[in-house]
Amino acid sequence: MNRAADIGIYSILFSLILVLISLVFSYWQKLGLEKDILISMARAVVQLIIVGYILNYIFGLKNVFFTTFLLLFMILNASYNAAKRGGKIRNIFIISFLSITLGTLVTLIILIFSGIIKYEPYQIIPIGGMIISNSMISLGLSFKQIKLNFKDKRDEIETKLALGATIYQSCSNIVKDSIKVGMIPTIDSAKTLGVVALPGMMTGLILAGTSPVSAVKYQIIVTFMMLSATSITSFTAGYLSYKKFFNDRKQLINK
Secondary structure, three states, X not given: OOOOOOOOHHHHHHOHHHHHHHHHHHHHOOOOOHHHHHHHHHHHHHHHHXXXXXXXXXXXXXXXXXXXXXXXXXXXXXXXXXXXXXXXXXXXXXXXXXXXXXXXXXXXXXXXXXXXOOOOHXXXXXXXXHHHHHHHHHHHHHHHHHHHHHHHXXXXXXXXXXXXXXXXXXXXXXXXXXXXXXXXXXHHHHHOEOOOEXXXXXXXXXXXXXXXXXXXXXXXXXXXXXXXXHHHHHHHHHHHHHHHHEOOOOOEOOO
């Protein structure tokens, strides 16, 4: 297959018609989103251009230490954002960091040792970014669910504790539910791959000139790695965070 031609500036400018359609709908229906649409699109363009030049430079370095530093930076940033979902859970940032790091490391190590990718910037940064981003979203959902369940099932937990149950026995269903909620979006997405929509990575590869069969192989690997990362991240977070809802006397803390 022929490689996709480089997109020219005039083509990009012409594609602004797509943004104009959103603006027209917003104005027509009096949604009041015109300003947000313009700001978000402007930011997206500027940010992507900057990132494009930065990645172009980084990919040329091929420095193991710098690549590792970038991965760590992405994990720290993702942990900070995921921790916001955890609210007042004690040591929430550390829990987020450990969970995302473990999910990312295990997944990348398997991909590297299987020979699918190499530890080079042009492969590790994009793949690592996909894993970390998915893990962050999964973690946010898990934190939100575990907080909600501890709030709604407070009386049930206290009753179990009064009857002699351990901390984990009193809230095991809550922990499992938070893990499940973190994994469900990835599982549901996998069920509809190729049926409801073609995934972004697969579509991008096809547009770049890769054969559909080869693109499918890459997408299968991406699906496997997303499931691995979200399951490890959700599991780790669930079992690290539930104790933070209790004090040293095994009493529920008011949140």
